[in-house]
Amino acid sequence: MKESIVRLRALEKQRFAYRYALNVVDFDAETVAPEGSADGRAEACEVLSRADFDLLVNDNTAALLRQAAQDAETEQERAEVRELQRAYDQISKIPADEYAAFTKLTQQSIPAWVKAKRTNDFSVFAPYLEKIVAARRAQAHYFAPDRDPYEVLLDQYEHGLTIAQCDEFFATLRETIVPLLADIRDHGTPIRTDFLDQDWPIDAQRKVSEKIMQLWGLDPAHCYLAESEHPFTTEFWRGDVRITTHYMPRDMFSNLYSVAHEGGHALYELNIDPAYDYTAVTGGATMGIHESQSRLFENYVGRSRAFVHCLYPTLRELFPTQLADVTEEEIWRAVNRAEPGLIRTEADELTYALHIMVRYEIEKALIQGTLAVADLPAAWNAKYKEYLGVDVPDNAHGCLQDIHWSMGDIGYFPSYALGSAYGAQAIADLRKTMDLDAQWAAGDMEPLKAALKERVWQWGSMKEPQWLVQSLCGGKFDPHYFTRYLKEKYTALYQL
The missing domain is CATH 1.10.1370.30 (Neurolysin; domain 3)
Incomplete structure (x- = not known):
């Protein structure tokens, strides 16, 4: 296995660890976390998502992806490079602070939605949704400024869908x-x-x-x-x-x-x-x-x-x-x-x-x-x-x-x-x-x-x-x- 692929695998495992931690937080939030816990959780998720962003989006990773693309020998290695490159391309154009802030926003938004639904009060959730819509529109524009922003978002869930x-x-x-x-x-x-x-x-x-x-x-x-x-x-x-x-x-x-x-x-x-x-x-x-x-x-x-x-x-x-x-x-x-x-x-x-x-x-x-x-x-x-x-x-x-x-x-x-x-x-x-x-x-x-x-x-x-x-x-x-x-x-x- 080429040295670049060894380094690529190490990067993937580090990203796995950050995503694992974020998933634990999300699962806990939706199942057993007390109602008043959102603010502290949001702060923690902002830090974790920023760390994951910084791990992926930097000059060293960009160079590693270029080298690994040349060195990949097996179908799996080529697929790993492809998927990491796709992830890099998707978020590298978003400012790091905005990326982390968006994770924090969604952690605050979810309990607001729960409260709004339980009390039948849309006004509780509306301010958060306005920020989410604006953030997602901005993210789509960073990624592909000449494309319809909704189509950019569609593609992120269903690659190739128009x-x-x-x-x-x-x-x-x-x-x-x-x-x-x-x-x-x-x-x-x-x-x-x-x-x-x-x-x-x-x-x-x-x-x-x-x-x-x-x-x-x-x-x-x-x-x-x-x-x-x-x-x-x-x-x-x-x-x-x-x-x-x-x-x-x-x-x-x-x-x-x-x-x-x-x-x-x-x-x-x-x-x-x-x-x-x-x-x-x-x-x-x-x-x-x-x-x-x-x-x-x-x-x-x-x-x-x-x-x-x-x-x-x-x-x-x-x-x-x-x-x-x-x-x-x-x-x-x-x-x-x-x-x-x-x-x-x-x-x-x-x-x-x-x-x-x-x-x-x-x-x-x-x-x-x-x-x-x-x-x-x-x-x-x-x-x-x-x-x-x-x-x-x-x-x-x-x-x-x-x-x-x-x-x-x-x-x-x-x-x-x-x-x-x-x-x-x-x-x-x-x-x-x-x-x-x-x-x-x-x-x-x-x-x-x-x-x-x-x-x-x-x-x-x-x-x-x-x-x-x-x-x-x-x-x-x-x-x-x-x-x-x-x-x-x-x-x-x-x-x-």
Whole structure:
């Protein structure tokens, strides 16, 4: 191994250590930290993020990257240089003080968002969001002053994605979803839902979480489940991935599908090739590919007729009174109902993309400067009325429901819809050679996991995103696999 590659690996391990520390702080903040702890945490994160910035962005690192690019001999070494160079290019143009200040800002912003959501008071969060929008716009300008700032941010989450591609993708989805929803509303056979809203004891819900993790094959020695306001996954490294859920006393299925979703993220991170540990190529490649795995396990597996059959005896055992007169067929139909609502994380597969479209259009307008933060609630409410036909009663159920913007994650939301579409094509391709329904009905996830590990998981960020998407999908990505899946599923479900 050339001397420059040895030095490169040392740099990667140092960066891993800083990111590990920041992840510990973030996970602690979202799960167990006391409410008044934000200021001290923000100061610590500002120092840590500045140290990470200084480690990467300096003349020595720039020279090292140039030399390592010449000396790299293996595919992995070339990929490590590529990913580090990409990270260097992304943040080196941002002034160091602004980079560190932004980390501090998001640490202060998150608890402000939590308070705003709990008290239904947008004014608590608005000043922080204004600063975040301004900072993200400035960062995009530093990186590529001649490009649309929102497109620059899109590219950071989904390398190569453009606004034009996003617009075309969502237009394709809209062409199928809107008329299908109208058809369901006007002609669909009603679905029983009366049993969904009742008392579901939290202790029993925790056992449901344990069952899902067991079925997914998530080893508790390497994957820990905690509780938070908004479910999420944090990967410390391949041997330590944490997921969270949020228990609702009157909605057991919210937790069930949160754990299924976050468990999909965890499986990806836990199955990356150990050869990539502590390097720039460990970790998921893009948010769209990551969301394809979480949405795949949440929906294509978790809401399948076969999996409901597998889980039904456990649910009846844990909730004998609540499900005394409810069949597994009724559960399957209820958890797949298409019902325009207010909350993205509770949305069905059909309306989910409409929730994402609202966020995509709003955050694009915020960054492009055509929408002021002060006008966000009204814009949000108007789009929910237009796209989903629902009236938003308050900001807690509206523009304050997601944590992402408080974390500075602007440009992330389209990844959810892309991930859903990737998953549809992947499952269609896997069905050509695998009897997935028989496996899922028996609670056997191993064949599916082995296939996904071969196609995506093992590679981390070693391969370019375009290669990974084609590997996952079994060919060039085509969103019509997703629209056909939705039309076939909901036509049958509602007997249209």
